[in-house]
Amino acid sequence: MSAHIKSGGLIISGDNEVREDGLFLLGASALLDYVSASLVTFSDAWMSYDLKGRAQPAVHAANASRLAAALRDLSEALGSETDPDDPTYFGKPTDTGIDNYFDRDGAASDVWGSFEIPYRYSNFTHAPGFGRIGYARSADGEVQYIPVHGEHGLLGYLWASDAENAASFEPRDVGNEECYEVGLLWLDRLRSAHDRGLSPSQALAALADLTDGNGLDTLSLPTLRKLASGG
Structure with missing residues (x-):
């Protein structure tokens, strides 16, 4: 059996705290004696670069440690180690947050333009x-x-x-x-x-x-x- 719930949260940007709906998806599942919990985020505020590959040092500094603390607290509450999921085309999950992708020249990848935009546009060009x-x-x-x-x-x-x-x-x-x-x-x-x-x-x-x-x-x-x- 499994259950999921979406939750809003606060993103710190400069001197402002902005509440975003649907910021996290918290899930739990149980199969025989194995119980697990998952945390999915729908924001790039935790990353050094946004999804378009633009540096965001202030946003990262204000928010990354908060996600790391949430993962640590969740791990301690469940008595289980954090196990990062497989990478998505947005980023690479880690024990403490999310890492960006980088191109061969060392620049942060524009995964939004490379993956999300074509995915969105395909909805209008291919019937389901x-x-x-x-x-x-x-x-x-x-x-x-x-x-x-x-x-x-x-x-x-x-x-x-x-x-x-x-x-x-x-x-x-x-x-x-x-x-x-x-x-x-x-x-x-x-x-x-x-x-x-x-x-x-x-x-x-x-x-x-x-x-x-x-x-x-x-x-x-x-x-x-x-x-x-x-x-």
Whole structure:
């Protein structure tokens, strides 16, 4: 059996303490006589360099020792040694925290740009599941599209192609949290439209009423992607 709970926490930045929701995931599991606990963090504040490879000595100095203390206290409370898990593409867990990756030239690796951005973008270009559930998310020919705006400006483009049974959202900046989350919301809406039996163009027409765009236009998908990226 196993159980997990997400917890918020404080990140120290300069003279400020910022509370972040979902900062940790604390888990426990039991199998026969073996009991273990795990602590997962969703922040790079404990690292010498952030996930983009930028030095953050003040942030690291203010926070790394706090994570080390939490791991030590957890180990003592459970009467068990800390056993770092396998490395992820974000960093390498240690007994006291997390180490960065470094390139051959000694510079800290930009793992955000190398791994997280492509992973996020793949959500918009590849339909999920072995059967490619829902509309296809890529097209070779022209697509109809409409811009989607948010509070801070253009977030991306909603597009559809009946000829290739395809429809998706092309994000303006997948690294931007607002843009990414809004994009995922539009993918969910497209999936619902597909499940209702709407063609891609019918789905686009229905969902266009939920945007503040100025009407449908047509472009090739590669050109639309360049437009979204600012090219």
